[in-house]
Amino acid sequence: MSERRTHHPPQSTETSPKRSDARRNTQKILDAAATLFVTSGVDVSVRDVALEAGVGMGTLYRHFPTRADLIVAVYRHQVEACVEAGPALLSSEASPYAALRAWIHLFVEFLTTKHGLAAALQSDKPSFDALHAYFLDRLVPVCAGLVEAAAEAGEIRPDVEALELMWGVGSLCSNSNKELQVNARRLVDLLLTGLRRVAA
Amino acid sequence: MSERRTHHPPQSTETSPKRSDARRNTQKILDAAATLFVTSGVDVSVRDVALEAGVGMGTLYRHFPTRADLIVAVYRHQVEACVEAGPALLSSEASPYAALRAWIHLFVEFLTTKHGLAAALQSDKPSFDALHAYFLDRLVPVCAGLVEAAAEAGEIRPDVEALELMWGVGSLCSNSNKELQVNARRLVDLLLTGLRRVAA
Amino acid sequence: MSERRTHHPPQSTETSPKRSDARRNTQKILDAAATLFVTSGVDVSVRDVALEAGVGMGTLYRHFPTRADLIVAVYRHQVEACVEAGPALLSSEASPYAALRAWIHLFVEFLTTKHGLAAALQSDKPSFDALHAYFLDRLVPVCAGLVEAAAEAGEIRPDVEALELMWGVGSLCSNSNKELQVNARRLVDLLLTGLRRVAA
Amino acid sequence: MSERRTHHPPQSTETSPKRSDARRNTQKILDAAATLFVTSGVDVSVRDVALEAGVGMGTLYRHFPTRADLIVAVYRHQVEACVEAGPALLSSEASPYAALRAWIHLFVEFLTTKHGLAAALQSDKPSFDALHAYFLDRLVPVCAGLVEAAAEAGEIRPDVEALELMWGVGSLCSNSNKELQVNARRLVDLLLTGLRRVAA
DNA sequence: TATGAATGAGCTTTCATTCAT
DNA sequence: TATGAATGAAAGCTCATTCAT
Known part of the structure; x- marks a missing residue:
């Protein structure tokens, strides 16, 4: 299963011309969410995701305004x-x-x-x-x-x-x-x- | 319905020789829970069940220590x-x-x-x-x-x-x-x- | 200005036949709110009011479901x-x-x-x-x-x-x-x- | 309007010999703030002002360190x-x-x-x-x-x-x-x- | 100098559970 | 035994302010 194709990237997480630290945070959040989704399901508290990612809550909301955005990503x-x-x-x-x-x-x-x-x-x-x-x-x-x-x-x-x-x-x-x-x-x-x- | 087996009687409603008022409360709670389970699902708040049953929360907990006990009953x-x-x-x-x-x-x-x-x-x-x-x-x-x-x-x-x-x-x-x-x-x-x- | 008349007590705080501890809490909350309203205005956070009163947040909400209820009281x-x-x-x-x-x-x-x-x-x-x-x-x-x-x-x-x-x-x-x-x-x-x- | 007195010039918009781009930003912020003050009051969020002005938040803070400075200006x-x-x-x-x-x-x-x-x-x-x-x-x-x-x-x-x-x-x-x-x-x-x- | 991403304390509200009455 | 008042942690979300880029 090729994971890196970008045929259909409605909101690609890697192509945006963001600042590098922002991109890094996006990735940290995605990693944290992926981890916690496994252990706690996608209902996991946003606060926990932010903690796991090591970012503030506002940062999480900036990157993924709704929970669905995060899950989809x-x-x-x-x-x-x-x-x-x-x-x-x-x-x-x-x-x-x-x-x-x-x-x-x-x-x-x-x-x-x-x-x-x-x-x-x-x-x-x-x-x-x-x-x-x-x-x-x-x-x-x-x-x-x-x-x-x-x-x-x-x-x-x-x-x-x-x-x-x-x-x-x-x-x-x-x-x-x-x-x-x-x-x-x-x-x-x-x-x-x-x-x-x-x-x- | 004959209660033929007693393998798992977590909260038998008819076999225990309880006081009659206690049995009455048990039944009120069961009726209330049955009603609310239909309309709100088995996740309905315990407070609502107690309210519907017309009993205190402590009474509900006395009769059904966990939600599972209530559902089973x-x-x-x-x-x-x-x-x-x-x-x-x-x-x-x-x-x-x-x-x-x-x-x-x-x-x-x-x-x-x-x-x-x-x-x-x-x-x-x-x-x-x-x-x-x-x-x-x-x-x-x-x-x-x-x-x-x-x-x-x-x-x-x-x-x-x-x-x-x-x-x-x-x-x-x-x-x-x-x-x-x-x-x-x-x-x-x-x-x-x-x-x-x-x-x- | 007589403060204890009850000619018009739409929601008297003292006549309700509550349990004595509940009545005591009602009064503690009112006192705390009165104090904080003076220093911080009626916008003061409900958490602060609960803290000042020495009660839990749920208790405050039980007694005064909306901020207006508290202020009026x-x-x-x-x-x-x-x-x-x-x-x-x-x-x-x-x-x-x-x-x-x-x-x-x-x-x-x-x-x-x-x-x-x-x-x-x-x-x-x-x-x-x-x-x-x-x-x-x-x-x-x-x-x-x-x-x-x-x-x-x-x-x-x-x-x-x-x-x-x-x-x-x-x-x-x-x-x-x-x-x-x-x-x-x-x-x-x-x-x-x-x-x-x-x-x- | 002649600026006859300079008693309190918290953020003079015309007397400081600023760089022209800085002056332009100052003006953009003032225009944005004036607009938003009308529609949302002077309590409008600083982020909204920065957005409306098309400048970064840091720029806004640089020009107007406090909300009062902005209102005065x-x-x-x-x-x-x-x-x-x-x-x-x-x-x-x-x-x-x-x-x-x-x-x-x-x-x-x-x-x-x-x-x-x-x-x-x-x-x-x-x-x-x-x-x-x-x-x-x-x-x-x-x-x-x-x-x-x-x-x-x-x-x-x-x-x-x-x-x-x-x-x-x-x-x-x-x-x-x-x-x-x-x-x-x-x-x-x-x-x-x-x-x-x-x-x- | 300008940017805007990041921060995180702060808000209101809910509810399972306990325990004084 | 029955009551329901009290608890307080937890939730989602906002926003003034800072600071790395």
């Missing part, structure tokens, strides 16, 4: 990598369904290593609206392309919505890494298998 | 109904898989009508530990019975864990009620269909 | 004393104008000893709306009675509004006790003298 | 106009009292059209000290000249202090622009009328 690279992986897999994999399967696995890998992200994606708090918007806008079309290709190839049932599928995958990923030995990947595979035939 | 009846439905469905349905499917649908119906419950079930906050424990202890064995029967009948793949399946179902139910038209039932059906064959 | 006694003094002075003084004059002096005495109150009365911050409302509702009618009596007696010009007069008096009182030797009483006397004849 | 012209109007009115008006009255009206006009200025003039925050100093140093002597002339002419009572009078006028102007129909001009007229005779 933290995960932008990975999201864009997923976006790009869709068409690529369609070319490289043996069949559309294989491509869809591989792409979903990529997405699962992403979500499950970012603990709390999946949960945040499903929060209905208004402060997360921009987060939904970004993820759905970017990823659903890609997923839809794969789903349609597989459907047209007759590999999966024809009545599956990409949004619904992604939502399901996100749900399965949002709560799996506990002491219980529940494995998101296995569950998602069940879902993917379920796509292949009409309900029994 | 509120949903005990329904959980036990699920427990009993398992064997019953195995007898009444046409096949073990049909019974499993019907039972899961029962569980989905339960979870999706209790706003916030599924999410609480997957919370990793320590105050919810007792909630996990109760649900899993009561329901997983029942689910396992159905899964095993279906596996032995050759209707589903043999390597499925009941805990994992229930966890997946719970996940799919915890985040479906948005303006997005995502339907937990449809997703769960996908999962159930996926059980039928080995992964492709 | 602090000054209620004196306002009500002013309300009662109006008719009394009309009876006891030699003429309506003398009564008006005496009443205004009473009001000046009140305002000038409560530094910051006059200023707050003229703030246009929404949080002070209830304060305006209370003061104007209670005092303007009383003042109007005195003004009308004096006007009917031909002692003052007939075109004076009580609200305007009180507002002027309030203004003159709001900023007089600096190191500058400006005396609100003298200025108010000028205003009262100015009432007696038409403008020259 | 913005209103210098009008204050000096008042200063010059005093003797002029004494010559042109029919009597010293008429001159005093006209001059006070000039001052009222000035204050009431500058939202928040009158209030700032009466603030006891240290950052406004320079503001008091400037206004009083410049205007009180002028007012005193008019008051003395009127007193010597026997038109007003002899015991009136110019400082006190101005303070009263300032107070009456500081809080009149509400939805309440309180008119500073009318109240000031009452004060001026009150000057004419001894207290009754």
Whole structure:
């Protein structure tokens, strides 16, 4: 997954002609947020993020006026990598369904290593609206392309919505890494298998 | 409903020989909580529950030391109904898989009508530990019975864990009620269909 | 000025059948607020009031949900004393104008000893709306009675509004006790003298 | 307007032999401040002023170390106009009292059209000290000249202090622009009328 | 000299939990 | 045993002021 492409950098964190110290702070905040998002979820207090980053609260607000801005920035690279992986897999994999399967696995890998992200994606708090918007806008079309290709190839049932599928995958990923030995990947595979035939 | 088993009676509402006024308070609190859980989810503030019940906060804490105790008590009846439905469905349905499917649908119906419950079930906050424990202890064995029967009948793949399946179902139910038209039932059906064959 | 009458106690601080400790806290908060209002104005931070009173912030909010509630409570006694003094002075003084004059002096005495109150009365911050409302509702009618009596007696010009007069008096009182030797009483006397004849 | 006196030139805009770009910045800031003072009062945030002026915050602070310095500079012209109007009115008006009255009206006009200025003039925050100093140093002597002339002419009572009078006028102007129909001009007229005779 | 990023104390408000009554 | 008043930490956010660039 190439992380450094800038095909779609709506708010690139590295291209702005900022002062170097400001850029450094932006990065410090992103790193701190990434860390804390893993351990405490994306609901983590802004004060804690600022502390972890070693910057003042005002600095955090200057760089990321809303919580959604911060979350989007933290995960932008990975999201864009997923976006790009869709068409690529369609070319490289043996069949559309294989491509869809591989792409979903990529997405699962992403979500499950970012603990709390999946949960945040499903929060209905208004402060997360921009987060939904970004993820759905970017990823659903890609997923839809794969789903349609597989459907047209007759590999999966024809009545599956990409949004619904992604939502399901996100749900399965949002709560799996506990002491219980529940494995998101296995569950998602069940879902993917379920796509292949009409309900029994 | 006969309280056949007493494996986990965190706060039995009928077996303890309490004073009648204490029992009355317990019931008032349960009624209030049930009402508020519907409208505001299981995260509703304890103060609101006490107010609705018309009791003091200390009384609420005396009867239900943790939020999990309260949730468990509120949903005990329904959980036990699920427990009993398992064997019953195995007898009444046409096949073990049909019974499993019907039972899961029962569980989905339960979870999706209790706003916030599924999410609480997957919370990793320590105050919810007792909630996990109760649900899993009561329901997983029942689910396992159905899964095993279906596996032995050759209707589903043999390597499925009941805990994992229930966890997946719970996940799919915890985040479906948005303006997005995502339907937990449809997703769960996908999962159930996926059980039928080995992964492709 | 009798401070303990309870003729008009819309929210008496002493008659509520509260627990004694709660009543004690109410009084501690009122005392603290009165003190801090003098030194820091009624804009003083709620945290400071709680600290000065030796109570938690939640306690302060329990007793006085809005800042206006606190201010009104602090000054209620004196306002009500002013309300009662109006008719009394009309009876006891030699003429309506003398009564008006005496009443205004009473009001000046009140305002000038409560530094910051006059200023707050003229703030246009929404949080002070209830304060305006209370003061104007209670005092303007009383003042109007005195003004009308004096006007009917031909002692003052007939075109004076009580609200305007009180507002002027309030203004003159709001900023007089600096190191500058400006005396609100003298200025108010000028205003009262100015009432007696038409403008020259 | 000739800058005849240099008693208190906290930040002269024209006498210092500054570099031309610095002078340009000074002017940009003054223009921005004048604009924002009208719309948002003199309490407007310094950041907003800097933004409006198109300069950095450091530049603003360099030119006007305190808020008072900025306010003084913005209103210098009008204050000096008042200063010059005093003797002029004494010559042109029919009597010293008429001159005093006209001059006070000039001052009222000035204050009431500058939202928040009158209030700032009466603030006891240290950052406004320079503001008091400037206004009083410049205007009180002028007012005193008019008051003395009127007193010597026997038109007003002899015991009136110019400082006190101005303070009263300032107070009456500081809080009149509400939805309440309180008119500073009318109240000031009452004060001026009150000057004419001894207290009754 | 000019910039504006950074600071961080400050604000109001909420709420799970405790404990004096 | 029941009450609900009291607690106080925590939250998000703002803004006057400083200082590295």
